[in-house]
Amino acid sequence: MDSNLDEPLEYRIDRxxxxxxxxxxxxxxxxxxxxxxxxxxxxxxxxxxxxxxxxFVERVAARSKEHDV
Incomplete structure (x- = not known):
């Protein structure tokens, strides 16, 4: 889940x-x-x-996944 912060904006938006x-x-x-x-x-x-x-989005997604039944 580590985001590569050296990547360009397009990568971040795609992610x-x-x-x-x-x-x-x-x-x-x-x-x-x-x-x-x-x-x-x-x-x-x-x-x-x-x-x-x-x-932030990665954390929210991970929490949503944890609570998924």
Missing amino acids: ITELAPQVPAVVLEDVMNRIKDWIVSGGREDDPYIGQQLR
Whole structure:
């Protein structure tokens, strides 16, 4: 589950998209809006903030998987 934070934004977005079915829609929407707002406001695509959002989605997906029956 370790996200490779040296990868470009496209990798991180692709990884979030892969995990999308495993997280609540509200979480996915929030994360994507945060990333969009970050980029629009001048944030860099390689900034650790984007990796932080990916790690959050990975944690939510892992928890969802743990509670899956």
